[in-house]
Amino acid sequence: EVQLVESGGDLVKPGGSLRLSCAASGFTFSNAWMSWVRQAPGKGLEWVGRIKSKTDGGTTDYAAPVKGRFTISSDDSKNTLYLQMNSLKTEDTAVYYCTTGRAARFDYWGQGTLVTVSS
């Protein structure tokens, strides 16, 4: 059974940093493309970024609103995906979901972790 478990969400001040983690199990993590998708309170889904599998180059892509501030990485030895978020803004407040899949197809989702950016 595929499981994705996010952690690390918290209340942080504007300009602050936070690192989210996503522990994966039930599939071959090293072969997977992984994405972060967020959802602001009462709003729709917004793709944040992704990391391709090492065999597909291991490269990362980001949505325009977070490019240069967020960094996605993964540790295949720990089956864990990370999202390092710097220079946080109030508009980054959202539930952050870890997902698998490629070509705009997101097969499995974690339960999400809440990030609140507020002074």
Place this chain on the structure above:
Amino acid sequence: QSALTQPASVSGSPGQSITISCTGTSSDVGGYNYVSWYQQHPGKAPKFMIYDVSNRPSGVSNRFSGSKSGNTASLTISGLQAEDEADYYCSSFTSSSPHVIFGGGTKLTVL
């Protein structure tokens, strides 16, 4: 990059069929057969319902079906049930980097 266009809300009575549209351009929905649909109940994570326009993942009810015509993809739910009341989102591959776009979401109310 603007989101794909979905109606804000649709409604239907139990047993009826409803269709949710997802309109894009020739650079996304119209140009590729990579449209997916997700169901999200309040306070829950999205659930993967349809991929590649019209394919259902294992375990998804055959009451859910997908199609596409031109730049508009559609999700049809037949035999509407109370448990289908949820928000529905589409996503598509797009030619513009980074190649992912979501719809704004549609709230389905079962009357």
